[in-house]
Structure formats: structure tokens, C-alpha cells
Amino acid sequence: MADAPVDVLLKGSSGKNIRGLLRIIILVTIAAAAVSSRLFSVIRFESIIHEFDPWFNFRATKYLVQNGFHSFWDWFDDRTWHPLGRVTGGTLYPGLMVTSGAIYHLLRFLTLPVDIRNICVLLAPAFSGLTAFAMYLLTNEMSSSPSAGLLAAAFMGITPGYISRSVAGSYDNEAIAIFLLVFTFFLWIRAVKNGSIMYGALTALSYGYMVSAWGGYVFITNLIPLHIFVLLCMGRYSTRLYISYTTWYALGTLASMQIPFVGFLPIRNSDHMSAFGIFGLLQLVAFAEFIRGYVPTKQFQKLLTSMIIITVAVGFVGLSLLSISGVIAPWSGRFYSLWDTGYAKIHIPIIASVSEHQPTAWPAFFFDLNFLIWLFPAGVYICFRDLKDEHVFVVIYGVLASYFAGVMVRLMLTLTPIVCVAAALALSQIIDNYVTISPRQAQAKSTESSSESLRSGRSPVVGIYSYASKAIVTSSVVIYLLLFVAHCTWVTSNAYSSPSVVLASRLPDGSQFLIDDYREAYYWLRQNTPQNAKIASWWDYGYQIGGMADRPTLVDNNTWNNTHIATVGKAMSSPEEVSYPILREHDVDYVLVVFGGLLGYSGDDLNKFLWMVRIAEGIWPDEVKERDFFTARGEYRVDDQATPTMRNSLMYKMSYYNYNSLFQQGQAIDRVRGVRLPAEGPQLSTMEEAFTSENWIIRIYKVKDLDNFDRDHMSAAAFDRGHKRKRATKRRGPRVLRTE
Secondary structure: OOOHHHHHHHHHHHHHHHHHHHHHHHHHHHHHHHHHOOOHHHHHOOOOOOOOHHHHHHHHHHHHHHHOHHHHHOOEEOOOOOOOOEEHHHOOOOHHHHHHHHHHHHHHHOOOOOOHHHHHHHHHHHHHHHHHHHHHHHHHOOOOOHHHHHHHHHHHHHOHHHHOOOOOOOOOOHHHHHHHHHHHHHHHHHHHHHOOHHHHHHHHHHHHHHHHHOOOHHHHHHHHHHHHHHHHHOOOOOHHHHHHHHHHHHHHHHHHOOOOOOOOHHHHEHHHHHHHHHHHHHHHHHHHHHHHOOOOHHHHHHHHHHHHHHHHHHHHHHHHHHHHHOOOEOOOHHHHHHHOOOHHHHHOHHHHOOHHHOOOOHHHHHHHHOOHHHHHHHHHHHHHHHOOHHHHHHHHHHHHHHHHHHHOHHHHHHHHHHHHHHHHHHHHHHHHHHOOOOHHHHHHHHHHHHHHHHHHOOOOOOOOOOHHHHHHHHHHHHHHHHHHHHHHHHHHHHOOOOOOOOEEEEOOOOOEEEEOHHHHHHHHHHHHOOOOOOEEOOHHHHHHHHHHHOOOEOOOOOOOOHHHHHHHHHHHHOOHHHHHHHHHHOOOOEEEEEOOOOOOOOOOHHHHHHHHHHHHHHHOOOOOOHHHHOOOOOOOOOOOOOOHHHHHOHHHHHHHOOHHHHOOOOOOEEOOOOEEOOOOOOOOOOEEEEEEOOOOOEEEEEEOOOOOOOOOOOOHHHHHHHOOOOOOOOOOOOOOOOOO
């Protein structure tokens, strides 16, 4: 009989070990599913860097690997923003490049000859597995149910809201930043629950890594102070809060200031003042708690009231004076655009011109989150019911992220983690109530609880014991989960796995047809132009030209100099006699435009043209006017009814030059805008067509080297007679190109 407790102990220990092993297996499976679901782009296309910003990140990573960290830190890139150049090492978040470079050198040290391009392509899928594990850890801090953490990890692994920025080839800052966001929040919750200096320091280190990786670190910088402020307002001050926050703020601020691009912003920028303010407030609260025991209650209330009034007044006056004097930088335009959706369009059109900065349409929430969107409020309600310190964090995060995701499409990325947490809390409670208790156990438990309740006077345990109810709810949950997996797989494979540099379409027989015009044009630039030839294009394509064509550009996706971008916009929206001197002044050799009228590619420059006009008008309101491009009825047209300003603009001429030759007389059609074009196409005097891709998506023009250019007396017809086009445009067959 004495051995019985030992047997029970062994059985319990064995069962616990088995459950732990199962959790590890499930987590590994979830990580594998997260990685696999992000490989559609490689399987369906090839291993290639996607989009626009990733091409700069890839180019910077290659420079880091080839030249070393110190050279990278001091890198001045004279092949961008001609003739200004860019102090690259001091104007970027280096975390992504340093991470890839560290992995590259580690694999080389282990004698694994992996190409840096493959590391960059697969970095985001690899970190998605780590993000799923971090989500498991974070959710476990919110619930005692082990199923909640596993469900949250599974949701995070395959939810389109996160996959949209982490597929293979999406080598952007978010590739590692979302993992760091979730992991930082996990460490923060652990620090608050334990009041641990160690976890506070780890939170600061993770936060510092996050600062080096993504500008979205400001979300953490403001969310953690808001969490502390709400807890203080709820009367939940404790030494745990003091230790965790002061440790995080002190070490995290020092860590963030080591990034050159951030520098002194944490102490001189309005975006960071809330963290500093809560740090000061916490010191006052701690001081008040200290003297509470030494001062009578009535006197303490008067002292506390006086301290609050004096502190608020001094803080407000001090902040105002520092802001007016310029010591503290004012709120940025991006901040104002989060609270006023029309602010950017009026004051900063270059921000409003980016599609991912537009307000989110309601269907996008279902598209990116599927059935999690209605489990989300249920999970928040569960947090309200318990409302521990960590649950307050979930509520605050959920409210803020929901608002910001509605204001800006891009911020759906920050909403997805908390939706996964809340949905997992709700669904795990359903599963625990309907699945985990067998009828026999429930009957025994009900009998025991009834007899105990008779003795103690308490109510008996209430549970769900019916086979029918269990079967209905369980089968419904399984069906929902299967539909969720099917939706995520479809969205990932069809919507988020197509690289922007390779377009896919379907032939009449259903087979896939690849449109490779971008790489065809960039390859032509690389092979047929001088190495120092300057390329002018709209800023969207600057990173790709620099990465694939390896040619100097006037502007690119960094968008740090609005005037320089407006100069390109002015050149594109002006007549040739105005555009030509601008291009020659900036040493432009070739001009690249994107035209989708033949294939129906809607992402071309004519559809972006009004943003070029608006940005140029912001700098030269007397020379470029948006209303001149609209008809008397307020229509933006490119056909016979187009305004003279529109038809004389350089963008219009370069887009439609020689386009009529593809059709019968008078039958030329723009398939994007759905209109018939004028019978007589535009003529160019200062440009000559150098290259047009197979499907007419990319058109490249060489700027003529003209002597004695007189733009005031130029006759286009006479000019054309004197300067015949030197060579016909080369028409090439399809070609499959690989870029390194």
C-alpha cells in the first residue's frame, strides 16, 4: 500500500511528459505548415525577390556580405538619387540585413555553401515558424488552457493577414519584425506578471532588435506605456509594474539610440514622448506610495492633489516650450494621417499615393482573417471577464490595432497577432467545454459535487455532458477550421504569392502564361546601356532598377526627398519644351515608363499619373495644375476628349508613342481605360524610342543630345525632320531571365 502513491506519481509524471512531447510535435508541425504555406511563390514561379523595397534590402545585404559591417555602416551610395546620393548606412533600419548576413556567415562557417539570395528569399518563411512559437508563448501567458497557445500558433502560422508580408521572396523589414513584435510582447507580459528585472532587460533587448528592424517599433513604444497608464488608472500600481517598466524604458531607450537612423529620436521626438511621460509619472506614483505610510491620510490627499496639479502644469508648459523651440520634434505627417484619413492627400500626397496607406475596405478584414474576425470580439470579452494585468494588455492592443487597421491597409499586419490571440482564447474555451470532459467523468464529478454542495451549501458544478451537444459543436468547430485552412491556402497561393516583377495570366485553355516584361527591360538596360547611364522613372521602380539593372537612378522608393520626386513628376507632366531642360539638367540618359494599355495591366504609370501631378503641384503650384488634366466635366481622359495639357505631357506621349501601329487605322484601344484612342498618335521630338518590352509594359526612351535647344521656338515637325530616329525599336521574343 505504501507504494501506491509512488505509482500514481510516476503515472502523473509520465502523462505530463507525454503531453509535453505532444506539444513539441504539434509546434514543430505548425512551424512546418507555416513555412510550407509561404513557398507557393517559389514553386509556382521561381526563387526571386518580390515587390519593390525588397530589392533595395537585397542589394544592401549583398553589399554588407561583400564589404563587411563597418563599410556597410559608412556606405554612401552615389548610384541613387542622382546627383545627391544617399548616406545609406545612416538612413535605414539595418536589422534585416545584419540578420541575413549573420546567417550567411554562420552557414559558411559550418561549410554550407548557401547563396545569399536564397537566404534572403527564404528568411521570411523561416521566421514565420519562430513567430508561431512566439505566439504560443504569448497566448500561454493569457490562458491556463494549453489548447489556446497551440491554436494561436496555428492561426498565426497560416493567417493571410501575416502571410501577405512574409511569403518566400518578400524580403522586407516585416520578415523579422513581426516575430520580434510578438516576442517582445511575450517578454513584457512575463516581466509584468513576475516583476522581474531579468525579463524587463530581455524585453529591452528584444525591443532594441525590433528598433533595428522596422519603423513600426513606435507601436511598441506607445502601447507599453499605455498599458501601464491604464493599470495606474485602475489603481493597480505595484512594484512589479515599477520594476518591469523602468527596466524596459531605461535599457530599451539606450538600445534604440544605438541605431544611427534613430539616434536621439527617443528623447527628442513627439512619437516617443508618451514613453518618457509614463516613466516620469511612474516615479511620482512610486514616491507617493513611499510617503503614504509617513503622512496622515488627509494631508496625504492634499499633498497628492497638489503634486498632480503642479506636475501636469509643469509638464505641459515644458513640453510646449520644448516643442516650440524645436528641441522636441513635432508630430510627423504619418502620425496625423492615422487620425485624419484626408490629411495625407492634402498635405503629403506622396504618402497618400501609396496603395498600402489607403483606408481598409471591410471585405479586406474577412479576406485576411476569415472566421477569426468574429471570434476576435468573443476573445476580448473573455479577457474582460477575467481582466488581469495581461488581459488588460490584450484589450488595449485589440482596440488600438482595430482602429489603425481600419485607417491604413498596411496596419492589418499589426492587428493579426492580437486577433489570433483573442480568437484562440475563445475557441479553446469552446473546445475545453465541449470536448475535454467525458460523460462518465462528468456524471461522477456531478455526483461528487452535488453531495459536496449539500454539505457546504454551494451550487453544484454545471457542465455540458450531452453526446449530441458535444458532437454538434465539435463537428461545427472542425468544419470551420477546415474551411479556414482552405481559405488561407487559396488566398496565399492566388493572392499573395505572385511576385510583382513576374506577372501571371491565364490562356484560353486555362494554362498559365508568364509575363516577364519587367526583367526583360531591366536586363536590356543592364546589357545595352553604359554602366553610368542615369535612368529617370517614377519612384516606384527605383529600387528594382538599382537592384536588377544596376544603373544610377534619380529617385527611388526611399522617398526621402519630396522635391526631387516632384522634379520627376514635373518632367513627366510637362510638355517636351519644359521636360527636356529638366532631364538634361539632371544628366538623364534614359527615361522608363510603365504602360499597360495593350495587355490591360492596370498598375501602369498613366493610372498613377495624377499622383505625379499632385506631388509636382505641391512644389510648383503655378506651373503644374491638376485641374488642367481634367475635362470641363471633371473627367480624367486619354482619348479624343483628353485636355491639351494631358495630350502634350511627356508621360502621355511616351506611353502612346507608336502605339497606333499595332492596330488598324483608327482602331487603337487602351484596354486599361477602356477607350478608343485618337487616330493620330503623339510625336516625340526630344526622345527616341530605345526599347519596348514584348508586351509593351515597359517602354524605355533615350534622351537626345541636342545642341542649341530653343524650347520657346521649337517646331515639332521641323525638329522631327532634322532628327530622325536612329534605330527601330527591337521586338524580342519571350525570354526567361534569372537575376542574382
